[in-house]
Amino acid sequence: MYTHSFTRVNAPVKSAIRVLDLLEFFAVASEPLGVSEVAKRLELPKSSAQALLLTLAGRGYLVRSDAGYALPAELKVGWVGGVRTRLLGIARPVMQGMAESSGESAFIGMMTGGGRVQFLAKAVSPREVRYDASLEHLRHAHCTSIGLVMLAHMPEKKAERWLKPSLLVAVTPHAVTDPQKIRQILRAGRKAGYVEVQDANVEGASGVSAPVFGPDGDVIAGLNLGAPSSRYSQVREDLIRIVRTQAAHITRALHSPMRSSAAV
Numbered sequence: 001m002y003t004h005s006f007t008r009v010n011a012p013v014k015s016a017i018r019v020l021d022l023l024e025f026f027a028v029a030s031e032p033l034g035v036s037e038v039a040k041r042l043e044l045p046k047s048s049a050q051a052l053l054l055t056l057a058g059r060g061y062l063v064r065s066d067a068g069y070a071l072p073a074e075l076k077v078g079w080v081g082g083v084r085t086r087l088l089g090i091a092r093p094v095m096q097g098m099a100e101s102s103g104e105s106a107f108i109g110m111m112t113g114g115g116r117v118q119f120l121a122k123a124v125s126p127r128e129v130r131y132d133a134s135l136e137h138l139r140h141a142h143c144t145s146i147g148l149v150m151l152a153h154m155p156e157k158k159a160e161r162w163l164k165p166s167l168l169v170a171v172t173p174h175a176v177t178d179p180q181k182i183r184q185i186l187r188a189g190r191k192a193g194y195v196e197v198q199d200a201n202v203e204g205a206s207g208v209s210a211p212v213f214g215p216d217g218d219v220i221a222g223l224n225l226g227a228p229s230s231r232y233s234q235v236r237e238d239l240i241r242i243v244r245t246q247a248a249h250i251t252r253a254l255h256s257p258m259r260s261s262a263a264v
Contacts, residue, residue, distance in 0.1 A: 022042065023056070029071070090250050091250055098225060103235075105132055106123045108146075110150075110221050111141060142167075148195040173203075
Protein backbone atom coordinates (compact mmCIF):
# COMPACT_ATOMS: atom_id res chain seq x y z
CA MET A 1 0.00 0.00 0.00
CA TYR A 2 1.23 3.49 -0.75
CA THR A 3 0.09 7.03 -0.44
CA HIS A 4 0.35 9.66 -3.14
CA SER A 5 0.22 13.42 -2.63
CA PHE A 6 -1.40 15.30 -5.48
CA THR A 7 -0.27 18.71 -6.69
CA ARG A 8 -2.80 21.11 -8.11
CA VAL A 9 -2.64 20.80 -11.92
CA ASN A 10 -2.18 24.53 -12.45
CA ALA A 11 0.34 25.03 -9.63
CA PRO A 12 3.75 26.06 -11.00
CA VAL A 13 6.69 23.77 -10.23
CA LYS A 14 9.52 26.00 -9.01
CA SER A 15 12.36 23.77 -10.21
CA ALA A 16 10.85 23.48 -13.69
CA ILE A 17 10.37 27.25 -13.88
CA ARG A 18 14.03 27.78 -12.99
CA VAL A 19 15.19 25.39 -15.71
CA LEU A 20 13.00 27.07 -18.34
CA ASP A 21 14.08 30.54 -17.21
CA LEU A 22 17.69 29.44 -17.55
CA LEU A 23 17.23 27.98 -21.05
CA GLU A 24 15.27 31.02 -22.25
CA PHE A 25 17.97 33.26 -20.79
CA PHE A 26 20.76 31.44 -22.66
CA ALA A 27 18.70 31.40 -25.85
CA VAL A 28 19.08 35.18 -26.08
CA ALA A 29 22.54 35.54 -24.49
CA SER A 30 25.15 36.90 -26.91
CA GLU A 31 28.17 35.38 -25.14
CA PRO A 32 29.12 32.67 -22.62
CA LEU A 33 28.30 33.50 -19.00
CA GLY A 34 29.77 32.36 -15.70
CA VAL A 35 28.00 31.15 -12.58
CA SER A 36 28.13 34.50 -10.78
CA GLU A 37 26.66 36.40 -13.72
CA VAL A 38 23.85 33.87 -14.20
CA ALA A 39 23.03 33.93 -10.49
CA LYS A 40 22.94 37.74 -10.51
CA ARG A 41 20.86 38.11 -13.69
CA LEU A 42 18.30 35.46 -12.68
CA GLU A 43 18.38 36.34 -8.98
CA LEU A 44 19.30 32.82 -7.89
CA PRO A 45 21.52 31.68 -5.02
CA LYS A 46 24.95 31.01 -6.47
CA SER A 47 24.87 27.40 -5.28
CA SER A 48 21.53 26.82 -7.03
CA ALA A 49 22.74 28.44 -10.24
CA GLN A 50 25.87 26.28 -10.24
CA ALA A 51 23.87 23.10 -9.68
CA LEU A 52 21.46 23.93 -12.51
CA LEU A 53 24.27 24.84 -14.90
CA LEU A 54 26.22 21.65 -14.17
CA THR A 55 23.09 19.53 -14.58
CA LEU A 56 22.14 21.10 -17.92
CA ALA A 57 25.72 20.88 -19.16
CA GLY A 58 25.85 17.24 -18.14
CA ARG A 59 22.71 16.52 -20.19
CA GLY A 60 24.00 18.43 -23.23
CA TYR A 61 21.66 21.41 -23.00
CA LEU A 62 24.58 23.75 -22.26
CA VAL A 63 28.24 23.66 -23.22
CA ARG A 64 30.97 24.67 -20.80
CA SER A 65 34.22 26.42 -21.69
CA ASP A 66 36.83 28.61 -20.00
CA ALA A 67 34.62 31.61 -20.89
CA GLY A 68 31.56 30.16 -19.16
CA TYR A 69 28.37 28.40 -20.18
CA ALA A 70 26.44 28.78 -23.45
CA LEU A 71 23.66 27.13 -25.40
CA PRO A 72 25.02 24.66 -28.00
CA ALA A 73 24.97 25.93 -31.58
CA GLU A 74 22.48 23.26 -32.66
CA LEU A 75 20.03 24.31 -29.94
CA LYS A 76 20.62 27.99 -30.66
CA VAL A 77 19.18 27.35 -34.11
CA GLY A 78 16.45 24.88 -33.23
CA TRP A 79 15.48 25.82 -29.69
CA VAL A 80 12.26 27.83 -29.64
CA GLY A 81 13.34 29.47 -26.41
CA GLY A 82 9.88 30.22 -25.08
CA VAL A 83 8.03 33.48 -25.14
CA ARG A 84 11.11 35.53 -24.23
CA THR A 85 12.99 34.56 -27.38
CA ARG A 86 9.95 35.13 -29.56
CA LEU A 87 9.30 38.46 -27.87
CA LEU A 88 12.82 39.69 -28.63
CA GLY A 89 12.67 38.45 -32.21
CA ILE A 90 9.54 40.52 -32.75
CA ALA A 91 10.57 43.52 -30.66
CA ARG A 92 14.09 44.25 -31.92
CA PRO A 93 13.16 45.58 -35.40
CA VAL A 94 10.20 47.43 -33.91
CA MET A 95 12.45 49.10 -31.35
CA GLN A 96 14.95 50.12 -34.01
CA GLY A 97 12.14 51.82 -35.91
CA MET A 98 10.99 53.52 -32.71
CA ALA A 99 14.46 54.93 -32.01
CA GLU A 100 14.85 56.18 -35.56
CA SER A 101 11.44 57.82 -35.79
CA SER A 102 11.36 59.33 -32.28
CA GLY A 103 15.03 60.19 -31.91
CA GLU A 104 14.96 58.65 -28.43
CA SER A 105 16.15 55.33 -26.99
CA ALA A 106 13.86 52.28 -26.92
CA PHE A 107 14.01 49.51 -24.32
CA ILE A 108 12.08 46.36 -23.56
CA GLY A 109 12.18 44.68 -20.17
CA MET A 110 10.62 42.08 -17.91
CA MET A 111 10.24 41.67 -14.16
CA THR A 112 12.39 39.03 -12.49
CA GLY A 113 11.13 36.63 -9.88
CA GLY A 114 12.62 38.95 -7.26
CA GLY A 115 10.49 41.90 -8.36
CA ARG A 116 13.25 43.78 -10.19
CA VAL A 117 13.22 44.98 -13.79
CA GLN A 118 15.66 43.44 -16.27
CA PHE A 119 16.16 45.27 -19.57
CA LEU A 120 16.37 42.61 -22.29
CA ALA A 121 17.21 44.69 -25.36
CA LYS A 122 17.60 48.27 -26.49
CA ALA A 123 17.84 50.48 -29.57
CA VAL A 124 19.78 53.60 -28.68
CA SER A 125 18.90 57.07 -29.92
CA PRO A 126 21.03 58.35 -32.82
CA ARG A 127 21.34 61.76 -31.12
CA GLU A 128 24.57 62.84 -29.45
CA VAL A 129 22.68 63.83 -26.27
CA ARG A 130 20.59 60.79 -25.36
CA TYR A 131 19.56 58.39 -22.64
CA ASP A 132 21.26 55.00 -22.53
CA ALA A 133 21.26 52.24 -19.92
CA SER A 134 23.01 48.95 -19.20
CA LEU A 135 21.21 45.67 -19.90
CA GLU A 136 23.00 43.99 -16.99
CA HIS A 137 21.80 46.18 -14.13
CA LEU A 138 18.63 45.16 -12.25
CA ARG A 139 16.29 48.04 -11.36
CA HIS A 140 13.64 48.55 -8.70
CA ALA A 141 10.23 48.15 -10.31
CA HIS A 142 8.64 51.14 -8.57
CA CYS A 143 11.34 53.48 -9.95
CA THR A 144 10.92 52.55 -13.62
CA SER A 145 8.03 53.00 -16.01
CA ILE A 146 8.52 49.42 -17.25
CA GLY A 147 8.14 48.07 -13.72
CA LEU A 148 5.18 50.30 -12.90
CA VAL A 149 3.29 49.50 -16.10
CA MET A 150 3.79 45.77 -15.50
CA LEU A 151 2.61 46.11 -11.89
CA ALA A 152 -0.41 48.07 -13.14
CA HIS A 153 -1.49 45.30 -15.49
CA MET A 154 -0.84 42.23 -13.34
CA PRO A 155 -3.35 40.89 -10.80
CA GLU A 156 -3.53 43.22 -7.80
CA LYS A 157 -2.61 40.49 -5.29
CA LYS A 158 0.54 39.73 -7.26
CA ALA A 159 1.47 43.41 -7.52
CA GLU A 160 0.97 43.93 -3.78
CA ARG A 161 3.93 41.64 -3.08
CA TRP A 162 6.23 44.38 -4.36
CA LEU A 163 4.57 47.31 -2.59
CA LYS A 164 5.84 46.52 0.90
CA PRO A 165 7.45 49.65 2.41
CA SER A 166 10.71 47.76 3.06
CA LEU A 167 11.11 47.20 -0.70
CA LEU A 168 10.31 50.75 -1.79
CA VAL A 169 13.70 52.41 -1.59
CA ALA A 170 14.31 55.95 -2.84
CA VAL A 171 16.78 55.41 -5.67
CA THR A 172 16.64 59.16 -6.37
CA PRO A 173 14.93 62.00 -4.47
CA HIS A 174 12.18 61.92 -7.13
CA ALA A 175 11.24 58.26 -6.64
CA VAL A 176 7.78 57.63 -5.22
CA THR A 177 8.03 55.32 -2.21
CA ASP A 178 4.62 55.75 -0.57
CA PRO A 179 2.63 52.53 -1.26
CA GLN A 180 -0.66 54.42 -1.48
CA LYS A 181 0.71 56.90 -4.02
CA ILE A 182 2.14 54.03 -6.05
CA ARG A 183 -1.27 52.34 -6.04
CA GLN A 184 -2.72 55.54 -7.46
CA ILE A 185 -0.08 55.52 -10.20
CA LEU A 186 -0.94 51.89 -10.97
CA ARG A 187 -4.67 52.60 -11.19
CA ALA A 188 -4.05 55.55 -13.52
CA GLY A 189 -1.63 53.48 -15.63
CA ARG A 190 -4.11 50.61 -15.92
CA LYS A 191 -6.75 53.03 -17.18
CA ALA A 192 -4.49 55.00 -19.54
CA GLY A 193 -2.49 52.05 -20.88
CA TYR A 194 0.89 53.60 -20.09
CA VAL A 195 3.01 54.91 -17.20
CA GLU A 196 5.52 57.75 -17.15
CA VAL A 197 8.39 58.41 -14.74
CA GLN A 198 10.60 61.47 -14.47
CA ASP A 199 13.99 61.32 -12.73
CA ALA A 200 12.84 58.42 -10.53
CA ASN A 201 15.55 55.88 -11.42
CA VAL A 202 18.22 58.18 -12.88
CA GLU A 203 18.23 61.90 -12.31
CA GLY A 204 18.03 63.65 -15.66
CA ALA A 205 16.26 60.75 -17.42
CA SER A 206 12.54 60.33 -18.03
CA GLY A 207 10.45 57.86 -19.99
CA VAL A 208 7.15 56.21 -20.77
CA SER A 209 6.25 52.52 -21.03
CA ALA A 210 3.28 50.50 -22.27
CA PRO A 211 2.47 46.85 -21.49
CA VAL A 212 3.10 43.87 -23.75
CA PHE A 213 0.80 40.89 -23.22
CA GLY A 214 1.67 37.26 -23.90
CA PRO A 215 -0.43 34.65 -25.68
CA ASP A 216 -2.28 33.81 -22.44
CA GLY A 217 -3.26 37.44 -21.87
CA ASP A 218 -0.87 38.07 -18.96
CA VAL A 219 1.47 41.06 -19.03
CA ILE A 220 4.97 39.77 -19.82
CA ALA A 221 7.00 42.89 -20.61
CA GLY A 222 7.07 46.63 -20.84
CA LEU A 223 8.08 48.63 -23.93
CA ASN A 224 9.78 51.93 -23.21
CA LEU A 225 11.05 55.13 -24.79
CA GLY A 226 13.49 57.06 -22.63
CA ALA A 227 14.89 60.56 -23.08
CA PRO A 228 16.87 63.21 -21.25
CA SER A 229 14.45 64.95 -18.90
CA SER A 230 15.33 68.31 -20.43
CA ARG A 231 13.81 67.13 -23.71
CA TYR A 232 11.10 64.77 -22.50
CA SER A 233 8.33 67.29 -21.85
CA GLN A 234 8.66 68.62 -25.40
CA VAL A 235 8.22 65.21 -27.03
CA ARG A 236 6.16 63.24 -24.49
CA GLU A 237 2.92 63.17 -26.52
CA ASP A 238 4.71 61.63 -29.51
CA LEU A 239 6.56 59.15 -27.28
CA ILE A 240 3.33 58.06 -25.58
CA ARG A 241 1.65 57.50 -28.95
CA ILE A 242 4.59 55.52 -30.35
CA VAL A 243 5.02 53.34 -27.26
CA ARG A 244 1.31 52.49 -27.02
CA THR A 245 1.03 51.74 -30.74
CA GLN A 246 4.11 49.54 -30.89
CA ALA A 247 3.41 47.68 -27.63
CA ALA A 248 0.01 46.79 -29.06
CA HIS A 249 1.68 45.67 -32.29
CA ILE A 250 4.12 43.40 -30.45
CA THR A 251 1.23 41.94 -28.44
CA ARG A 252 -0.68 41.15 -31.65
CA ALA A 253 2.42 39.59 -33.20
CA LEU A 254 2.91 37.37 -30.15
CA HIS A 255 -0.65 36.11 -30.56
CA SER A 256 -0.04 35.33 -34.23
CA PRO A 257 1.93 32.40 -35.69
CA MET A 258 3.61 34.88 -38.04
CA ARG A 259 6.39 37.23 -37.02
CA SER A 260 6.35 40.77 -38.32
CA SER A 261 7.76 44.22 -37.70
CA ALA A 262 5.91 47.50 -37.83
CA ALA A 263 6.55 50.89 -39.30
CA VAL A 264 6.37 53.52 -36.61
